[in-house]
Amino acid sequence: MNISTQTGTQDSTQPTTTAVVTGATSGIGREVARQLADLGWRVIAIGRDQEALDELAASSERITPRRADLVTDDLDGLVPEQVDALVHAAGISPSTSVEDTSEEDWERVLALNVTAGAALARRALPALRSARGTIVFVNSGAGTAARPRNTPYAASKHALRALANGLRVEEEENGVRVSTVYPGPTDTPMFGGDVDRAALIRPESVAKAVVMAITASDDVQLTDIHVRPRRELSW
Numbered sequence: 001m002n003i004s005t006q007t008g009t010q011d012s013t014q015p016t017t018t019a020v021v022t023g024a025t026s027g028i029g030r031e032v033a034r035q036l037a038d039l040g041w042r043v044i045a046i047g048r049d050q051e052a053l054d055e056l057a058a059s060s061e062r063i064t065p066r067r068a069d070l071v072t073d074d075l076d077g078l079v080p081e082q083v084d085a086l087v088h089a090a091g092i093s094p095s096t097s098v099e100d101t102s103e104e105d106w107e108r109v110l111a112l113n114v115t116a117g118a119a120l121a122r123r124a125l126p127a128l129r130s131a132r133g134t135i136v137f138v139n140s141g142a143g144t145a146a147r148p149r150n151t152p153y154a155a156s157k158h159a160l161r162a163l164a165n166g167l168r169v170e171e172e173e174n175g176v177r178v179s180t181v182y183p184g185p186t187d188t189p190m191f192g193g194d195v196d197r198a199a200l201i202r203p204e205s206v207a208k209a210v211v212m213a214i215t216a217s218d219d220v221q222l223t224d225i226h227v228r229p230r231r232e233l234s235w
């Protein structure tokens, strides 16, 4: 990673850095894509919603939209040859108890929230090693504590935390760093809690934490970043 990306906007004499961002059609992932593009990064923006992808791509020539269902589509070809950062923000959050969750629902939440992140990381590792790049997994408070009627989601986020922690030590010698960002309740379509939405975290604030992990000084990695609302909520 070049020096200018560690501190902010790229200058024209530096090679372009590239990020792959999932969940880029909405909420936190979309803000990550926008902020990285504003900093001069080339962004491969992944999601299923074609209209949202078109809108995002229209906002910056640095953003390349890639339509893909990360559960059902072949992931080959989504990761370019040069990658400096991978952000896995795509996720679903079924509000069901164990009693009410079918095997298919379990498979879906684990496939998107965990397996897709691992599969993309696997494909990006050679490029990330060359670039001394960064992987950021967008986790959740549910990655450290489970709540009723949220168990499949919490199980997937606990697994995602283990993925990040294991991958970090596996890749330590290879120069790839791995960060987890744990957002609290954030004002995106995913959050349906009965609360004054003004009290929620803004998605751009979570995105800033993701960008901070990616642009951290080369001698460190920001392993776990918890982003909580200024005034604590019960979620």
Ligand SMILES: NC(=O)c1ccc[n+]([C@@H]2O[C@H](COP(=O)([O-])OP(=O)(O)OC[C@H]3O[C@@H](n4cnc5c(N)ncnc54)[C@H](OP(=O)(O)O)[C@@H]3O)[C@@H](O)[C@H]2O)c1
Binding pocket: 022, 023, 024, 025, 026, 027, 028, 029, 046, 047, 048, 049, 050, 052, 068, 069, 070, 071, 072, 088, 089, 090, 091, 092, 093, 112, 138, 139, 140, 141, 182, 183, 184, 185, 186, 187, 188, 189, 190, 191, 203
């Ligand atoms: N909002 C919160 O309160 C909160 C709190 C803690 C953690 N988080 C985490 O933050 C991350 C981002 O969530 P968000 O709040 O920004 O939610 P969001 O606005 O609902 O965005 C979810 C994203 O996931 C993508 N996605 C869903 N299914 C997909 C699939 N099968 N294939 C590819 N992409 C898929 C969606 O894109 P398409 O529909 O276009 O495919 C969308 O871009 C998630 O990992 C979530 O668990 C959120």
